Amino acid sequence: MPPMTPRQIKAQQTKKKILEVALDLFSKKGFDQVTVDEIVNVSNTSKGAFYVHFNSKYEIFLEKFKEIDDFYETFTETLPSKMSYSEKIINLTKSQMVYLKDCLGKDLMRTVYISALTPNQPKTLSNTDRTLYKIIHSFVKQGQEQGEFKDYIPAKEITMLITRCMRGTLYDWLLFDEESFDLVEESQKFIGPIIASLSK
Structure with a gap:
């Protein structure tokens, strides 16, 4: 170059x-x-x-989301290859919540959620072409191939369930008082049982 x-x-x-x-x-x-x-x-x-x-103020968020996607990729590369796919997803969820809480913050995340519901704004949170979705889908697919996850549920459907848990936890964090809602801890309470129910 x-x-x-x-x-x-x-x-x-x-x-x-x-x-x-x-x-x-x-x-x-x-x-x-x-x-x-x-x-x-x-x-x-x-x-x-x-x-x-x-093109607009909102594009500032899109630029920040590119950084977040870079973070997901970098973090995923640090996960041990022998770690189970369940553990990889749980660890990725935990690191995601820490990153969003500390690097984006509650006010910016609230704006992202509001903008996601606004007509004619990019649907960043639900964009399945984003790195996060691709990483989770890859973990699920490989987990199914190795017999870790139930294979009668499509990998795409499981991926949507997991990412819905992530979005839901973030949404609750925005709704509840920060002192009574620990984002990282609550994400683990939520994702753990979901992963367990999808595992063989």
């Missing part, structure tokens, strides 16, 4: 700056309270630069 030109480097730096400032503002003020004008003012960029990199 040829080295980037100074112009490309500058564009990449501008995009990163806009992204970081926008996420910080969303976290502090709430997604709906932040305007594109405020993002470009605080980031000391221009509206033109913003729209070169992002």
Whole structure:
């Protein structure tokens, strides 16, 4: 790959700056309270630069989700090859909740859920082409082939059940007071029995 030109480097730096400032503002003020004008003012960029990199505020989330998908891939590579597929799914769920809680935060996740219900917005949470779905499906499929999971239920259906548990736990986290709802602990309470019911 040829080295980037100074112009490309500058564009990449501008995009990163806009992204970081926008996420910080969303976290502090709430997604709906932040305007594109405020993002470009605080980031000391221009509206033109913003729209070169992002079509809307919501695309900031899509960019962040690419980072999350990279995290899933990297984490999956650290799992021992001899670990059961049940354990891999449970460990991935736990790491997912820690990552979303610490790196995205409750306010941003609330905005993602609200946006998912808004017409004409990208359906990031239910997009089965995302890395998370592909990883879970792969674990389920391989688990079925090795006799770990029930094979009379399609792998796609099991994948949907597992990811529905993940979304449901995140949704409850947004509904309940944070002090009385430990996201990581509750995710393990939820996913454990589901995996057990799908196992042979």
